[in-house]
Amino acid sequence: MxxxxxxxxxxxxxxxxxxxxxxxxxxxxxxxxxxxxxxxxxxxxxxxxxxxxxxxxxxxxxxxxxxxxxxxxxxxxxxxxxxxxxxxxxxxxxxxxxxxxxxxxxxxxxxxxxxxxxxxxxxxxxxxxxxxxxxxxxxxxxxxxxxxxxxxxxxxxxxxxxxxxxxxxxxxxxxxxxxxxxxxxxxxxxxxxxxxxxxxxxxxxxxxxxxxxxxxxxxxxxxxxxxxxxxxxxxxxxxxxxxxxxxxxxxxxxxxxxxxxxxxxxxxxxxxxxxxxxxxxxxxxxxxxxxxxxxxxxxxxxxxxxxxxxxxxxxxxxxxxxxxxxxxxxxxxxxxxxxxxxxxxDARVPLAPSDPMPSDPNWAGRTVFTDVRRRTTKASPADVWSVVTQIGGTNGWYSASLLWSLRGLFDRITGGVGMTRGRRSRRRLTVGDALDVWRVEHLEPERVLRLRAEMQVPGEAWLEFTIEPRPDGCEYRQRAVFFPRGLSGRLYWMAMLPFHGFIFSGMVNRIIATAERAESE
The missing domain is CATH 3.40.50.720 (NAD(P)-binding Rossmann-like Domain)
Structure with a gap:
């Protein structure tokens, strides 16, 4: 039987x-x-x-x-x-x-x-x-x-x-x-x-x-x-x-x-x-x-x-x-x-059988590339958040404006949206808002802002800003995440690596400097 x-x-x-x-x-x-x-x-x-x-x-x-x-x-x-x-x-x-x-x-x-x-x-x-x-x-x-x-x-x-x-x-x-x-x-x-x-x-x-x-x-x-x-x-x-x-x-x-x-x-x-x-x-x-x-x-x-x-x-x-x-x-x-x-x-078995698990080896799962940068600052979470949420549009991206413009131009040439969309409001962001070549995917006030790329890339990309409160200020973390699609995605990430040093490090430095200046005023 x-x-x-x-x-x-x-x-x-x-x-x-x-x-x-x-x-x-x-x-x-x-x-x-x-x-x-x-x-x-x-x-x-x-x-x-x-x-x-x-x-x-x-x-x-x-x-x-x-x-x-x-x-x-x-x-x-x-x-x-x-x-x-x-x-x-x-x-x-x-x-x-x-x-x-x-x-x-x-x-x-x-x-x-x-x-x-x-x-x-x-x-x-x-x-x-x-x-x-x-x-x-x-x-x-x-x-x-x-x-x-x-x-x-x-x-x-x-x-x-x-x-x-x-x-x-x-x-x-x-x-x-x-x-x-x-x-x-x-x-x-x-x-x-x-x-x-x-x-x-x-x-x-x-x-x-x-x-x-x-x-x-x-x-x-x-x-x-x-x-x-x-x-x-x-x-x-x-x-x-x-x-x-x-x-x-x-x-x-x-x-x-x-x-x-x-x-x-x-x-x-x-x-x-x-x-x-x-x-x-x-x-x-x-x-x-x-x-x-x-x-x-x-x-x-x-x-x-x-x-x-x-x-x-x-x-x-x-x-x-x-x-x-x-x-x-x-x-x-x-x-x-x-x-x-x-x-x-069913809450009793929260993961599907095919989902990754903590016990899986570190080489398991899809390939993911990241660029992670952290800074501690005496600026308050509110001041850092205010700077972060004003990113994009006429405010710019706090670093390497020429590189961002060239990336937007390349995106337009290849059929993407480019940098022409700007942002709906200079000071407020909500989930679903367009932000140049990005879209707001997740937002927790004074904690997390995650943007999903809508540019032409051989893969999927996100840019995430996280703020962790501390007794004497906060820790700011900035993370770029890229899931490459095929060999072209891997080559794309490697080609972009030299520019990340200018773009992402400059972004961190400028955001923290602007927040600290606001804190002291």
Whole structure:
């Protein structure tokens, strides 16, 4: 009998089998405790997303971590039990498993150097033995989708081996074998994102012609959470994947379409070995080479589902699995509110599965360039705010007037609005006001003014002014933010860097000087 998960709790498609809430309420009414779940790898990409959903479902959650401080920095830290220790330490794992019903094994040592397979093997044996001793009723592991009958990359071979060790543990185990996970922060997705955005034409290894079955992070979470209610004696591996089977090159061009980029030219070259390709990926993307290489090596063969046996155990989400391009739109934040199911905004699970999270690596997410400048001043917040809100129009931009005029002229020539709009009032600003080539997007009196660029730029740009009160004045912060679109956006930012020193530093100095002069008068 298949478990059906419903979209009541977590972001539109997730996650708990029918009757879960009723069963938990009934258990509480009879004095029984909710199931206790141990999450190994709670600060990782998948683990950081599953914990708040388990909490939303009424589970008691314990996490095992080497860094208590890292967990305490996460938004759900005060709602979980934190056990400190290493997953390779038998005593620490045994203590963490005391009284646990369900274990989620979401650790992987891919970045631990050449010995990662040995490390993963040791951890898997430690966890398998501890789970058997503790009488855990269900273990859930997320491995990698792989073909049979071929020599696997070290990365995929290790993932398969870990799954086999857990299945042999004696504790009922479900192993899910997933391919490329689509969501902001997923290493595989970030590689697709950055390669596509940076390279208008890509010389690539032959594996760009291989077939892959990507899966949205929301669907991965759906299966992981539904596994907690699978039949108790079930002990086997299942392939999981989304509805689309694509060549890797098609994934890149599908991303390009959703990101508003031209289709990318891709040439498959026989001379690019996995080692050379990983160096290339490390050079043109922020994905660390230690992660890029095992990912590249894992793309040497077609990775598609061998069967759909999972459908006999866990029914597909209501509405179906997420198509690749919709998963990309979710990862890019391109889904409009009217496309999002009501349960996505459930306050119990505030972030969508594809949203960035604090636990994601610093190279995850879309590329963003910033120019941040700070100054403390004895001028009052009111005086600084008065100067800031008079910016633009006939008042000018407090620095490099010639450069601003040239930028406005260039904008007009390329079809933009230029500097001709000015401003509606010399002294007052409200949200929605046009301000030369900008528009007021957000305004908090004497605190924050944020302008969104409406000039012709290869990307999205903002200029933000923030004022923080201090006992002896205030701190003024000025931040320019640019989200580049493709290679042209990156080149544009680099071309503008020499001018930022004149424009933005001059702006800070003039605003503070004007405010301090007003303070002294």
């Amino acid at each position: 298949a478990v059906r998960a419903t979209p009541e709790h977590a972001e539109g498609d997730l996650t708990f089998p029918r009757g879960t809430e009723a069963a938990l309420r009934s258990a509480h009414a009879q004095g029984e405790s909710a199931p206790r779940v141990l999450v190994l790898g709670a600060t990782g990409y998948v683990g950081g997303r599953i914990v708040p959903r388990l909490l939303a479902g009424g589970y008691r959650v314990r996490v095992l971590t080497r860094s208590r401080a890292r967990v305490q920095a996460l938004p759900w830290a005060d709602r979980v039990e934190i056990a400190t220790g290493d997953a390779s330490d038998s005593d620490a794992v045994s203590a963490a498993m005391s009284g646990v019903d369900i274990v989620y094994y979401l650790v992987h040592s891919m970045t631990a150097g050449r010995e990662f397979a040995e490390t993963d093997r040791a951890i898997a044996h430690t966890v398998a033995a501890a789970s058997a001793r503790a009488g855990v009723r269900r273990m859930v592991y997320l491995g990698g989708l792989h073909p049979d009958g071929v020599q696997l990359s070290p990365h995929l071979a290790s993932r398969r081996e870990v799954g086999e060790i857990l299945l042999a543990s004696g504790a009922p185990t479900l192993v899910f074998q997933a391919g490329v996970i689509i969501g902001s922060g997923s290493a595989s997705f970030e590689m697709v994102r950055h390669l596509t955005e940076v390279l208008p034409y890509m010389p690539a290894p032959r594996w760009v012609r291989n077939f892959i079955q990507p899966i949205a992070i929301r669907d991965v979470l759906y299966y992981l959470l539904a596994a907690a209610h699978a039949p108790g004696d079930l002990n086997r591996a299942f392939d999981i994947g989304g509805p689309d089977v694509l060549r890797y090159g098609q994934m890149m061009n599908g991303y390009a379409v959703e990101a508003g980029l031209p289709q990318r030219g891709i040439a498959a070259l026989p001379v690019l070995t996995p080692k050379l390709a990983s160096h290339w990926v490390g050079l043109v993307t922020p994905v660390p080479r230690a992660i890029a290489r095992p990912l590249v090596e894992s793309l040497q063969h077609d990775c598609v589902m061998k069967n759909h046996d999972i459908d006999d155990v866990i029914s597909r989400p209501e509405g179906g699995l997420t198509p690749y391009r919709r998963a990309v739109r979710l990862a890019l934040g391109r889904i409009e509110l009217d496309e999002i199911e009501t349960s996505w905004v």
